[in-house]
Amino acid sequence: MGDLGRRAPRPAVALANLPALKSTRLLDQLRERIRSLHYSRSTEDVYVFWARAFIRHHGLRHPRDLDGADVESFLTWLASERQVAPATHRQALSALLFLYVKVLGVQLPWMSEIGRPHPQRRLPVVMSRDEVVQVLQRLEPKLRLFGQLLYGTGMRITEGLRLRVKDVDFSHGAIIVREGKGAKDRVVMLPDSLVPSLRNQLAIAHAVWRQDQEEGRGGVELPDALDRKYPRAGSSWSWFWVFPQDHHSVDPRSGTIRRHHIYDQTFQRAFKRAAKATGLTKPVSPHTLRHSFATHLLQSGYDIRTVQELLGHSDVATTMIYTHVLKVGGGAVKSPIDSMHFD
Incomplete structure (x- = not known):
């Protein structure tokens, strides 16, 4: 060496x-x-x-x-x-x-x-359906909808934060996830129960977008070089954030002052406070919502290939980890002590 x-x-x-x-x-x-x-x-x-x-x-x-x-x-x-x-x-x-x-x-x-450490396969932390409800109910309305969307679609937190108006398709009941992990696009379901709340959120976002336009401060970050190819796209409603930040900030790369989407830390901290308020002892995070989404789908009888596509996994072996979660508790095997009676 x-x-x-x-x-x-x-x-x-x-x-x-x-x-x-x-x-x-x-x-x-x-x-x-x-x-x-x-x-x-x-x-x-x-x-x-x-x-x-x-x-x-x-x-x-x-x-x-x-x-x-x-x-x-x-x-x-x-x-x-x-x-x-x-x-x-x-x-x-x-x-x-x-x-x-x-x-x-x-x-x-x-x-x-150079030696590379072998990855340790650990079972993901998963919340029950009741625990998901308890945590999300303790979030403020705007963040609650965001959390519901993460759990209801299986999106990663960054995918949800970067969601644009044009990628919400109410007519087909679908959400287009652009440039997910591995720069791949995919389609996930738009939960029917979230449609009214999501329409209301878009109305709030539209008011923010219109105010920016009137003040001459319109424009959001665009991927790659689209802002040069389509100079006006960044100021259009279709490219606006579904969950915009309530103030303008400086882009650390370009130095441009513009409207950003809500920060990941904002939701992570709120989620942590909500989980603590429920008394949960599990080490949960926003990503736990994605784990719970996948596990609950499998529990409902959905095919693992379907779950794989919804999660955007390249290899079904990655999705297989959730089948191990289903076996927690001994694979439904009854312990012999359960048939015994003690004074």
């Missing part, structure tokens, strides 16, 4: 088809490359976080002056000292490999030799 880590770097083939970087500072170059490859903002934040942590861990030395042994020592520190989960460990490694290959143009043998 030591000898391989000290070899002189050679250009990575991955840089051959990538544009030259204009930024001069390393972390700015990292952000620039991530954006040029259309990675999500959350991925950008995570990769920059781990690159900065790696540099600080090694006394602010430039990554070009570090090698495989230094990467290994950082990852070992994360595992032994910080005791991060395997998923976090893999996330940090992915960020560093992206930094070396896609930004610095370095491809060395040690990159393929």
Whole structure:
């Protein structure tokens, strides 16, 4: 490992088809490359976080002056000292490999030799139907509808936050999820019971949109380069957020002041407070609504392939984890003690 880590770097083939970087500072170059490859903002934040942590861990030395042994020592520190989960460990490694290959143009043998922790298969936390009702009822009306939509469709929280007016199809009872995980689109059901509330929410959103138009502050963020191809699309009603924020904010990438959708932290904190108020001891989060959606569908007798499509899983093996949840409690096997009587 030591000898391989000290070899002189050679250009990575991955840089051959990538544009030259204009930024001069390393972390700015990292952000620039991530954006040029259309990675999500959350991925950008995570990769920059781990690159900065790696540099600080090694006394602010430039990554070009570090090698495989230094990467290994950082990852070992994360595992032994910080005791991060395997998923976090893999996330940090992915960020560093992206930094070396896609930004610095370095491809060395040690990159393929770094040990990757094996993912731990854990049963997802699932709420009962009654628990879902109890938690959602303790949310304020606007956030309650958002939570009901997450549970009623199985959408991830980011997918729900980015929902646009044009993607709600009342006539077909469907919601189009755009660029979900893996940049894939899919169709989920629009729950009949949520139609009145959702129409009311759109009326509220339309009032916000109209006020922005009258004040000359219209415009929301558009994916990729659509704002250049269709300059007026960002100000149109069809592209407006279903759940807009109640104030304008500065876009961290462009510096533009515009209307954003509600923040994920806003819902996460409200959900945590609601769960605490119910007295739940399970470690639930907004993502638990998605787990509960899938489990309850399977309990109702729906085919696992149908559930797979609704969740947007590429591999049915990912969806299969919910069949294990159904077996919790011994697969309906009666314990022998239940037939005994004690004084």
